[in-house]
Amino acid sequence: MSTDAHAGRMTEVSDKFGITPEDYMLPARHMINLLDPDGTLRPQDKQGTEPGHEYPLPSPARLMEAYSALVTGRRVNDQNSALVRQGRMAVYPSSHGQEACQVAAALCLEEGDWLFPTYRDTVAVLTKGVAPMEVMTSFRGEWHCGYDPKAYNCAPMATPLTTQLLHAVGVAHAAKLRGEDTVVVAMCGDGATSEGDFHEALNFAAVFNLPVIFFVQNNKYAISVPFSQQSAAPSLAHKAVGYGMAGERVDGNDLMALMAVMTRAVRLAREGNGPLLVEAHTYRMQAHTNADDDKRYREDAEVAEWKAKDPVIRIQSYLDDAGLLTEQATAEITEKAEAVAKTLRDGMNQDADTDPRELFEHVYSSKTPQMAEQQAMLADELAREEA
Amino acid sequence: MSTDAHAGRMTEVSDKFGITPEDYMLPARHMINLLDPDGTLRPQDKQGTEPGHEYPLPSPARLMEAYSALVTGRRVNDQNSALVRQGRMAVYPSSHGQEACQVAAALCLEEGDWLFPTYRDTVAVLTKGVAPMEVMTSFRGEWHCGYDPKAYNCAPMATPLTTQLLHAVGVAHAAKLRGEDTVVVAMCGDGATSEGDFHEALNFAAVFNLPVIFFVQNNKYAISVPFSQQSAAPSLAHKAVGYGMAGERVDGNDLMALMAVMTRAVRLAREGNGPLLVEAHTYRMQAHTNADDDKRYREDAEVAEWKAKDPVIRIQSYLDDAGLLTEQATAEITEKAEAVAKTLRDGMNQDADTDPRELFEHVYSSKTPQMAEQQAMLADELAREEA
Amino acid sequence: MTTTTSRVNPNVSDATARAAAKAATENQPVTFGKALNTALADALTAEQSVVIFGEDVGTLGGVFRITDGLTARFGNERCFDTPLAESGIVGMAVGMAMNGMRPVIEMQFDAFAYPAFEQIASHVAKMRNRTQGRLPLPMVIRIPYAGGVGGVEHHCDSSEAYYAHTPGLKVFTPATVADAYLMLREAIDSEDPVVFFEPKKLYWSKEQVNLEELAAQYEAGKAAETEGKARIARAGSDATLITYGPSVSTCMQAAKVAAEEGISLEVIDIRTIVPFDDESVAASVRKTGRAIVVAEAQGFASVASEIVARVQERCFHSLAAPVLRVTGFDIPFPAPTLEKYNLPSVERILDTVDQLQWEA
Amino acid sequence: MTTTTSRVNPNVSDATARAAAKAATENQPVTFGKALNTALADALTAEQSVVIFGEDVGTLGGVFRITDGLTARFGNERCFDTPLAESGIVGMAVGMAMNGMRPVIEMQFDAFAYPAFEQIASHVAKMRNRTQGRLPLPMVIRIPYAGGVGGVEHHCDSSEAYYAHTPGLKVFTPATVADAYLMLREAIDSEDPVVFFEPKKLYWSKEQVNLEELAAQYEAGKAAETEGKARIARAGSDATLITYGPSVSTCMQAAKVAAEEGISLEVIDIRTIVPFDDESVAASVRKTGRAIVVAEAQGFASVASEIVARVQERCFHSLAAPVLRVTGFDIPFPAPTLEKYNLPSVERILDTVDQLQWEA
């Protein structure tokens, strides 16, 4: 590896593991993968771990917590898709098939840590604790994000791709300047890694040595564009070395591996080792949104192949084999998921109650004369309409 | 190295050299450096070359051609700085100390190839063949770039950092679609690599497999900001792997190494092996521009250290030792340089002859009614003034 | 028009293309989207240097299907997907235009063109001028824009003012099916960069238009030019509604209702914001003596402001009332539950007509 | 004002700061640049959550030295350099403002803010609204702008219209040394994001201003508010020149010359483009009956257009002539040899005054 490298901080970190900075920064030779598609634990030498890239198995309790969130996540995805079909919701970008990533992104964080989600990360936001109807506000077609980001330490789900990664860096930087040890998980998709803001965010995080985990769900498509047309890199995790940070690849349908990798990433970041880039290999099982027609750009066979790697079934078999899925546990988990689904059904079946006059209330901290004038004009129209 | 990597094209290329794709993409362990600061040829095992990163020495004829351009380049830098001091030119960002990079960037190209320079790359543009006074037009304070980019296959010197790299990609792409084998060298500084456009340009070039050499002059400063605050990467050349292209580091004050590395890069690109990223380690010996005061942010000692590595003296000693610098050769080279300097002096001492009415002529292909109206108004003012 | 020797594979002969267009257009009403699609296909056929690229414009045919079928018909070298990066798309287009191509690129939605703003403002707009005319940049940036389709945040901006304010760009926006075809052909054939705004609510609107005939006229140089030529969409005598893009249809409806109430409104469809047709607009307002500018974008420092300023300057002594505006409010676009309160509506236009100081 | 517990090292006591300011201001005229610098220092002192960052603002003190000495005095955690990336700077500022800081960031030159346009238009402007007021973004984006300093291409843009057209942003631009101080303090203390335009030709202009006194007044809440309050820079009765930023001084000169010719011009300095002071402007024009809007930016779809539109709407029946404009031409800024032909000049303003249809 490069001996002229001036990888200051990375040298310190890699020294702890007795490897070169570049071996620390580059992802492990194989992606981290603890469970096989059928739910069996892989032999240790097949897990992809290696010196400097070691991942102890998560505890049963933690796995069960994650599994419960996963079941809820799947239920929520499918409930929301149904609500869209019924015309109760405007649009929904489902993460069906990616729920293990979503759950791990939220559960790896501790009290006070922040999450920066995209439009596809409903399940992560829910898992972070945001109330179901609040999460879904914008997808109903309301004009605001629906929840208080500061109450949940969870940013609004970002629509303009990649832009939120820089906000994540800013949140971490502010915390660091105040001496708080906040860790931030910033999410984006494979397509989003092509935007300039991705580059700027990773570079800022590395230069300021901030505890940000950039978590990329590589679901193989950006709407219709396959990954092969998005990047020619060996993997997205390989980009880390270009910023002087550590990168890792993980099986994004393997909840156990995700929990292991993300938990360790958060710990490393919190300990001051700088940002990390984690690429999860997963698959978008459904269309981009309900408005998309994925038959136009991919084969059913490809989708079927990934169906066999379903993250829910995989961890379920493992937990079942491990004797953790007692009847009671299963019932409780199902009940929890159903309760959330019911909340969504009930909520969505009520019409949102929005007052158009509010449109002028939050543009500025107090209404400018122009805002007041325009609001008055609208109020007058509404009054005449009602009269 | 990563075995899960799907580095398609890079695998093919690296196979030719019998190394892994990542060993091909990552820069060689040491930067390529053929001449010591005192001009002696380094022993082969100290040149930084290694399998897949092999650099035969340039021929004496080619070195002499480059040396001549180097001498002219240095002369031009110093002449221009003098003209600025005399108030004959508005601003000049000198590349004093970086001339070897500039010369190599232009001389590695062949007929029909394109160069994309920045504001600091006057010497590269001159070496590409643009007439001296044309090159200097914009620095005199005129409103246009002064030369015909298509006549010289040389883009206007870019002021908005990094933006030109994407234009370079476009020029290469257009040529490729027409089946032309045009190679493009796109230049930028260390600071410029932090902009989002750097990322987008490299990614586009790699995904479309275009023959573009991204040539970064890492002169250690972006105005006052030192490289350590610009990037935490082991080197800028390490960024290549994140795009699936090859990166290399070269001593930017070693004309021989630069010629070797750039010539090979152009050849590889022309043969269809995709884009390359070359980082030249050099130093900005003078202030950012005449308007800058570098005493505010760096020590004299640092500058002095680099003075000892001057690219002109280095290659001069080598050529002298090699018996190539005959009295006649030296005289011819000096004369050539002086002739260019004289052209600049004479040209700059004449006032530019510009007609304000022309400001409306090139905004659109033909004047809109609004342009015509505004031009008429100005013409009327001018007429009244003259009257 | 620039012609370049090209190895790009045309794939399909003119005759086949015409036949396809014929089948598609002869007997049935044509959508605005189909007119755009046909214009792109015809331009690809007519000119080897035309290339189309952007996000999802290849296999998928664009999220609005405006490039539908072009990759299949013309090959992946003429119409292709790029990585997801708007600055990259525009910047690469600049380079391609520098090197003999005529790129036609798509920004997926209005607000997603903003990452490319630097490339557009500093290069697309200025390269010709910077090079004293030596490097023209014939390229088209297509931007689906405006509301009325229930789109969520960032999908409904009316961003034309940013570009109209930037010297060196032309800004077109068609409002009819025929104009969709003709103006896109003109934009592609222009030697200047054109930002081409497509009112997305019109994509599915239909009119009885014979595209084949239009194409033949255009290619024979017999179609009336649209650049810099406002269109009198409806003649009237009492007041002028000056508008463009998505608001033209709203103004037409308003004029219809007003007519029933005995007020005769003239409706002018600007068509090209840059260059602006001062002559037609001023002639109308001098005739009617009253004017309202209608546009969806927020009003402050907008194209509507500019039109008001120009009209009052040119028609001051003909004006019986100040020139008024009906525009979007100065708030972020409130998609979708409340967008109707923000969009210029027939009622709001008619209310404003009432305010034009009619003598009793 | 948001206060946050902070471990940021203040480094220097209020008293020391005051003493330094005192020495600097008491006996000699103060430059516009020094007023800005002092405002930044005073804000850093007053409020722990204020942080300053950007390109070259640390050690170097900015290319115009507006942040000179701040890193030395307040430490590298309060005023620091970033990597070279404008979208990164603005985007990071958004996140810091989300998390309790009040970032004050510098764009090195006007045209180099364009790479950040996406972050500014889609986030800085909209975050408060998107979150129903729950995530205010108190931040200031300082932009040196406009011409008159012989700057080369991309260094002299007047880009205020792009931001003024974007709802959710406030847009300030001071024209006097006192306003430079007060308006920057107000901008930093605002709960809303402010794009703060600094006319770079004024950086070295001097006035006799006691900054220490001003600071004391401001901090005691006794300084008159500037936001939304236009300033009558010169009273007059025959016509009103409405202007801002770099053009205020030109208008003042024009008014002086006009006075010698017996014409009394009122000069209004808008100060804050958003929010706009309709009241003061309309009152003046109703009084004088004639108005000219003067601004450096290209005129098409500009702030000047907006002002014309507002004035003619509000003052129609008081107007003896159309509201005219003197602006930059609709061309890329022609720096530096020919910039004088583009900039609004005293002569061009007086010519325009002559066109205001004065009865014989």
Ligand SMILES: Cc1ncc(C[n+]2csc(CCOP(=O)(O)OP(=O)(O)O)c2C)c(N)n1
């Ligand atoms: C800046 C920007 N450009 C374009 C879009 C339109 N768009 C929305 S999602 C999407 C694809 C994103 O792909 P990826 O990042 O892989 O995320 P995924 O949808 O697969 O989760 C595109 C192009 C956008 N939202 N923002």
Ligand SMILES: Cc1ncc(C[n+]2csc(CCOP(=O)(O)OP(=O)(O)O)c2C)c(N)n1
């Ligand atoms: C987009 C943009 N931002 C800021 C600037 C102002 N600027 C001009 S040169 C420079 C530093 C560039 O440093 P580097 O890329 O290392 O090139 P060098 O000047 O060292 O050759 C800066 C910040 C600019 N020209 N363009």
Ligand SMILES: [Mg+2]
């Ligand atoms: Mg994806």
Ligand SMILES: [Mg+2]
């Ligand atoms: Mg540099």
